[in-house]
Amino acid sequence: MKIISVILLLCCVMVLSCGDDKSSESQTESIENTNQNAKITAKTIENIDYKDYALSPESEKMIVTWERYQELAMQINYLKKADFSFFNGDKELLKKFIDEFKSQIPEEVKTNPTMSRIAIIETSLLKLNENLTIDNIERKDKITGIKDVFVAFSNLNYQINRKLERDFYDKIQHE
Structure with a gap:
């Protein structure tokens, strides 16, 4: 009689244990699906909508000596x-890069509007760094941070083009 009770008890424990494995598997699958959704791919970044301004050929000639700008443009292409x-x-290396970026600005470009765009780039770079290095940041916030960097860099290009165009028209009016 005791043996039958023990066998029944063991059977009940085994049946109850089998049910727990299914819930563990579903939890594991949901965690894996969440991780898959959290990955940001080149296709995801390609679908970010923003106005991308490129430098005019004249602007490119003017900033050809600005090494940190060239490096940032290359890194943004990698980000894409x-x-x-x-x-x-x-973060310290990023801050050092930003300081060098600001210190190497060509005098022709150094105006208040351009400096404000550079401050926005600095903020967006540091924010993106925080979003990418902290694990519990949502995917949409990371994508927003990436878009902010793209928009800030594009606006800097636009401002440099505007500055050069304004200088060109000022020369025409004085003659």
């Missing part, structure tokens, strides 16, 4: 391909 290595790296 979902390479986050520059943007989710060490």
Whole structure:
């Protein structure tokens, strides 16, 4: 009689245990699905909608010596391909890069509107760094941070083009 009770008890425990495995699997699957949705791919970044201003050929000639600008443009192109290595790296290195970026500005470009665009780039770069390095930030916030960097850089290009165009028209009026 005791043996039958023990066997029944073991059978009940086994039946109840089997039910727990299914819930564990579904939890694991939902975690994996969430991780898949959290990945930001080049296709995701390609679908970000913003106005992308390129530098005019005259503007490119004017800033050809601005090494940090060229490096930032290259890193933003990498970001468009979902390479986050520059943007989710060490914050101190990013701050050092930003300081060098600001200190190397050519005198022809150094105006208040341009400096304000550079301040916006600095803020958006640091914000993106925080969004990418902290684990509990939602995917949509990371994408918004990426868009902010794109928009800030595009607006800097637009401002540089405007500055050069304004200088050109000022020369025409004085003659």
